[in-house]
Amino acid sequence: FDASYFEKQSRIWQSKYSRRRHLASLLCEQAKNQKVLNPKSLESFSNWQRARKLKANYQKKVANKRKDYLHKLTTHLVRQYDVIAIEDLKVKNLQKNHCLAKAIANASWSMFRQMLEYKCERYGKELIAVNPKNTSRICSKCGFNSGAKPLEIREWTCPNCQVHHDRDINAAVNILHKATLNGQELAVVNS
Structure with missing residues (x-):
């Protein structure tokens, strides 16, 4: 988004x-130290109050755009596929990495998963969470x-079979393999 x-x-x-x-x-x-008779309170300064309202308004717009995008994406995925396999990531632990924390927070992985879970339940689809190990x-x-x-390292070659892999695509294939090994028969059907 x-x-x-x-x-x-x-x-x-x-x-x-x-x-x-x-x-x-x-x-x-400063007014308190100078012992002014009627010192102004912090709330009486309208300049920072206006900035607070504008800041909150823009932050709300960012959050609403993110939520709207996630709703559209999860609805599309759930309507298109009968079975969805995802990694069971511990988002809180991943956010401890200061290099990735902002990107992970902006992507709203936890909210994405929650939306997938309840929409899969609502549409009668299956969501499989796979161990990311x-x-x-x-x-x-x-x-x-x-x-x-x-x-x-985004791409690598297997030293055993010499097949060249894209890191993300290889991980997605492994997630699919793990989901099928868990006794689930994946029949991903485009509707």
């Missing part, structure tokens, strides 16, 4: 809000585990 304009405005107004609130609190402290390490052709790879 493209909410770049709203995200940019949200960042701009977040910094304006922080600066204006800081200046208002400094003026309040070694899905990107194992060769989908021969099953050889080539060990851990840093995230920068």
Whole structure:
């Protein structure tokens, strides 16, 4: 989804809000130290209040665009496929990686999974959550585990069978294999 304009405005107004609130609190402290008879309260400064409202408005627009995109995507997937296999990722643990945290939060993986779960239940479709262990390490052709790879490596060649793999496609094939091994017969049908 493209909410770049709203995200940019949200960042701009977040910094304006922080600066204006800081200046208002400094003026309040200054009035208190000078023992002014009727010092202004922090809430009486309208400048930072306006920035707070605009910041919240842009943040809400970003959240609404994200939610709308996820609803459309999950509905499309559930209507098109009878069985959907996904990795059972621990999103909270993945967000501890400071390099990926913002991207994972923006993608809303948890919300995506929740929507898939209840829509699969509503439409009578099946959602299979697969253990993510070694899905990107194992060769989908021969099953050889080539060990851990840093995230920068997007393509690799299996040292056992010499098949060249795209990391994401290989992981998707392995997820599909694991889902079928769990006793589930996958018949992905386009409707």
